[in-house]
Amino acid sequence: MTRPNAMLELDPAVVRRARSLARKAAAPVVKIARSHTTVSVERATLRLAGLAGADHERVPWVNHLVTAVRDEVGLEHGVTTPVYDALLRGEAPDLTTLAQKAASGNVSFRLPSGREATAARRAAAKGVGAGLRTIDRSRATRDRLITRHGDPKTKPWIYLIVATGDIYEDIPQAQAAAREGADIIAVIRSTGQSLLDYVPEGATREGFAGTYATQENFRLMRAALDDVSKELGRYVRLTNYASGLCMPEIAALAGMERLDMMLNDSMYGILFRDINPIRTFVDQRFSRQVHARAGIIINTGEDNYLTTADAVEAAHTVTVSQLLNERFAKEAGLEDWQLGLGHAFEINPEIPDSFRMELAHAMLARQLFPDAPLKWMPPTKHMTGDVFRGYLLDGFFNLVGAMTGQGILLVGMMTEAVVTPFLSDRDLALQNVRYVMNAASGLTEDFHPPRDGYIQTRARQVLSEAVDLLDRIVSDTDAAGDAPLLAAIADGTFGLMKRPATGGKGLDGVSERADDYDNPATTALDAWTPPAKETGR
Amino acid sequence: MSAAKQQPEQAAASAAAQGNIIRPYGDTTGDGMVQMSFTLPLPHDKKAEGAALQLARKMGLDPALLVHAKAMGPDFTFFVVYGSSTHLVNLDDVHVVEREYPLLSAKDANLTIKKQLRRKLVVVGACIGTDAHTVGIDAILNIKGFAGEKGLEYYREIKVVNLGAQVLVPELVARARAEKADAVLVSQVVTQKDAHIHNTTQMSAAFREAYPAGQVPILIAGGPRFEDGSEKALGVDRIFGRGTTPGEVASYLVHEISLRKGKKP
Numbered sequence: 001m002t003r004p005n006a007m008l009e010l011d012p013a014v015v016r017r018a019r020s021l022a023r024k025a026a027a028p029v030v031k032i033a034r035s036h037t038t039v040s041v042e043r044a045t046l047r048l049a050g051l052a053g054a055d056h057e058r059v060p061w062v063n064h065l066v067t068a069v070r071d072e073v074g075l076e077h078g079v080t081t082p083v084y085d086a087l088l089r090g091e092a093p094d095l096t097t098l099a100q101k102a103a104s105g106n107v108s109f110r111l112p113s114g115r116e117a118t119a120a121r122r123a124a125a126k127g128v129g130a131g132l133r134t135i136d137r138s139r140a141t142r143d144r145l146i147t148r149h150g151d152p153k154t155k156p157w158i159y160l161i162v163a164t165g166d167i168y169e170d171i172p173q174a175q176a177a178a179r180e181g182a183d184i185i186a187v188i189r190s191t192g193q194s195l196l197d198y199v200p201e202g203a204t205r206e207g208f209a210g211t212y213a214t215q216e217n218f219r220l221m222r223a224a225l226d227d228v229s230k231e232l233g234r235y236v237r238l239t240n241y242a243s244g245l246c247m248p249e250i251a252a253l254a255g256m257e258r259l260d261m262m263l264n265d266s267m268y269g270i271l272f273r274d275i276n277p278i279r280t281f282v283d284q285r286f287s288r289q290v291h292a293r294a295g296i297i298i299n300t301g302e303d304n305y306l307t308t309a310d311a312v313e314a315a316h317t318v319t320v321s322q323l324l325n326e327r328f329a330k331e332a333g334l335e336d337w338q339l340g341l342g343h344a345f346e347i348n349p350e351i352p353d354s355f356r357m358e359l360a361h362a363m364l365a366r367q368l369f370p371d372a373p374l375k376w377m378p379p380t381k382h383m384t385g386d387v388f389r390g391y392l393l394d395g396f397f398n399l400v401g402a403m404t405g406q407g408i409l410l411v412g413m414m415t416e417a418v419v420t421p422f423l424s425d426r427d428l429a430l431q432n433v434r435y436v437m438n439a440a441s442g443l444t445e446d447f448h449p450p451r452d453g454y455i456q457t458r459a460r461q462v463l464s465e466a467v468d469l470l471d472r473i474v475s476d477t478d479a480a481g482d483a484p485l486l487a488a489i490a491d492g493t494f495g496l497m498k499r500p501a502t503g504g505k506g507l508d509g510v511s512e513r514a515d516d517y518d519n520p521a522t523t524a525l526d527a528w529t530p531p532a533k534e535t536g537r
Numbered sequence: 538m539s540a541a542k543q544q545p546e547q548a549a550a551s552a553a554a555q556g557n558i559i560r561p562y563g564d565t566t567g568d569g570m571v572q573m574s575f576t577l578p579l580p581h582d583k584k585a586e587g588a589a590l591q592l593a594r595k596m597g598l599d600p601a602l603l604v605h606a607k608a609m610g611p612d613f614t615f616f617v618v619y620g621s622s623t624h625l626v627n628l629d630d631v632h633v634v635e636r637e638y639p640l641l642s643a644k645d646a647n648l649t650i651k652k653q654l655r656r657k658l659v660v661v662g663a664c665i666g667t668d669a670h671t672v673g674i675d676a677i678l679n680i681k682g683f684a685g686e687k688g689l690e691y692y693r694e695i696k697v698v699n700l701g702a703q704v705l706v707p708e709l710v711a712r713a714r715a716e717k718a719d720a721v722l723v724s725q726v727v728t729q730k731d732a733h734i735h736n737t738t739q740m741s742a743a744f745r746e747a748y749p750a751g752q753v754p755i756l757i758a759g760g761p762r763f764e765d766g767s768e769k770a771l772g773v774d775r776i777f778g779r780g781t782t783p784g785e786v787a788s789y790l791v792h793e794i795s796l797r798k799g800k801k802p
Contacts, residue, residue, distance in 0.1 A: 176610065192703075208730065209727055272702060381672065385761070420729060422576065423609060427615060
């Protein structure tokens with residue numbers, strides 16, 4: 001279905017320039033990510049080493065242990081060396097006991113040197129290696145189940161959301177959605193979760209406008225979808241969110257519990273959640289490395305740019321964000337088939353030619369990233385409460401999706417901005433998708449925008465504006481001498497939000513790595529390369 | 538709709554006679570026709586259709602016409618019903634809030650602020666609680682504005698402090714005090730489990746606690762799903778709904794500070 005024909009006749013030199021500028025903008029930020037660590041990266045590492053659970057006040061043991069080590073020896077050496085040194089010294093028989101003792105202040109940590117340091121590092125590598133092998137096994141299990149049950153017969157894959165707040169309500173809803181035709185189930189997180197600096201524990205029933213992302217919730221939902229995959233004879237994928245302050249930990253949990261897709265945007269947390277930029281980029285890189293290894297498809301959040309800015313004027317910011325997301329993802333080891341780069345149908349329908357522009361923008365994304373699945377997201381900003389008009393808009397959204405060979409289609413609900421969808425709204429929405437795909441997906445064969453016509457011209461214009469913006473970004477500077485991309489974020493280049501590198505939530509959880517920094521997870525992930533075949537999914 | 542043809546003359550005549558009595562309009566004056574859709578947790582069969590019609594009649598649709606029924610899985614059926622509503626609305630009993638202040642141009646608003654305060658009017662805005670939808674607050678505050686009107690940042694005599702999304706209430710109160718805010722605007726879009734109501738009442742209570750009586754800034758809540766006239770229940774001075782323009786907010790602010798100035802000279 002995806003046909004990377006040169007339908008738009010873009011100038012290959014301009015496309016190359018766009019990519020090289022994105023690389024240039026990303027490079028200094030990657031350098032920062034490689035030279036820092038965060039509390040969440042360290043906690044994720046301990047989770048890979050098998051430390052789970054929480055105290056009676058539901059504070060996770062990984063938080064206790066990282067806090068204790070940080071207070072005594074600092075974060076800059078990595079926590080695993082002092083942690084495994086304490087285990088080797090016989091302070092506790094295992095990580096959980098050590099964390100419990102650390103929580104009550106009954107254990108002292110030190111930074112070992114010489115042979116003791118070597119021994120601690122070796123033990124840490126062994127401990128953390130177990131978690132990485134769990135991730136590898138999960139990936140192999142997914143591949144096996146896909147072979148057994150099969151992928152969805154047609155593209156785009158149909159992406160539906162459940163969001164009850166209660167995992168035990170989510171499960172039957174998710175299974176019902178899969179039976180109704182969903183290929184991907186996304187469990188929306190409780191809205192406050194991105195700003196929690198810990199991952200809640202256990203099965204949860206009290207989420208707020210969504211369900212908490214926890215290891216147990218991941219496990220329960222994946223098991224339920226395995227059942228329904230078997231029943232339907234098609235592998236139903238599960239999506240959650242690796243974003244917010246605990247991005248690395250959630251990525252690690254998702255990898256171990258075999259989630260299939262994760263929302264993971266390079267700048268969303270900074271711009272829309274006011275999370276510190278450095279914290280975000282450091283956490284980001286680690287989480288993407290984990291996703292790469294886990295064979296997880298990431299979904300990026302470019303739709304957000306269009307909901308806060310004008311979708312015509314800001315069209316090029318989507319392209320810029322896609323290029324940056326692609327660059328950061330590739331650097332972290334993700335492959336093209338794992339890049340669900342986002343874009344959305346958000347142009348004001350009152351504007352003349354709005355549909356033609358949507359088509360041009362969607363074709364531009366398709367052609368710039370021919371091997372990426374692309375996630376196509378429905379209208380939200382111009383859904384007014386007039387559900388009838390909304391249903392029509394969703395139909396046009398589906399039509400663009402059909403005509404441009406999108407990989408992942410988030411199903412639009414006519415009740416967007418009104419209520420959480422009724423059962424009937426979901427049924428109607430799926431009828432809408434099915435009708436359009438059935439009636440018009442063959443149009444990709446017939447429809448070619450005429451040379452230098454409206455669509456080609458508009459696509460070229462957006463691309464050239466994107467190149468101009470990238471040009472401005474790489475030459476941006478600020479008084480503090482930050483990386484140009486950070487300076488650009490600080491002065492409000494994206495989404496009109498000014499986010500300085502010294503501001504935002506979570507900055508106090510960032511440390512510059514010392515020369516003797518050791519983290520067996522990052523060492524292994526840096527050295528990892530994707531398996532040879534695994535293309536064209 | 539054929540179902541309405543039964544007594545059109547009578548209905549039209551009585552509507553005309555009663556003047557202020559209103560019924561829905563389908564395609565003929567006084568036909569009372571409405572359309573609705575709903576789902577029943579029943580498999581689709583004759584009994585389910587009968588249940589749907591009975592429900593419609595109990596809701597005041599008589600005659601009710603079942604125009605569409607479709608099974609959604611084995612356990613649910615979706616219905617579309619048309620029918621003539623037997624209910625009447627007397628306009629004399631309908632009470633709504635009309636705007637009680639004049640709409641000012643940006644220039645006039647600036648002028649009045651200057652005259653009344655002899656300093657800039659300080660507005661602090663935020664999306665509070667877990668809500669991350671800044672569309673509303675940005676439309677009112679950002680210079681870009683909304684519906685062709687520039688936002689409050691554009692007003693020379695208004696100082697805007699936009700705290701953005703997911704601001705905690707204590708943080709908002711602290712910032713309002715630090716900035717000596719004259720008015721606080723909060724935006725609430727997410728309505729699941731009445732989040733907008735809880736967040737707003739929590740916010741207004743926090744302000745009342747933090748400020749001496751009578752010195753609380755003007756509290757304004759904005760969002761698409763607040764109920765008209767629920768200011769008092771929410772503890773705010775004013776609610777603005779869908780489609781509000783920055784000019785309306787500015788005009789209200791000017792009106793309210795003038796009122797307050799008048800009260801305590």
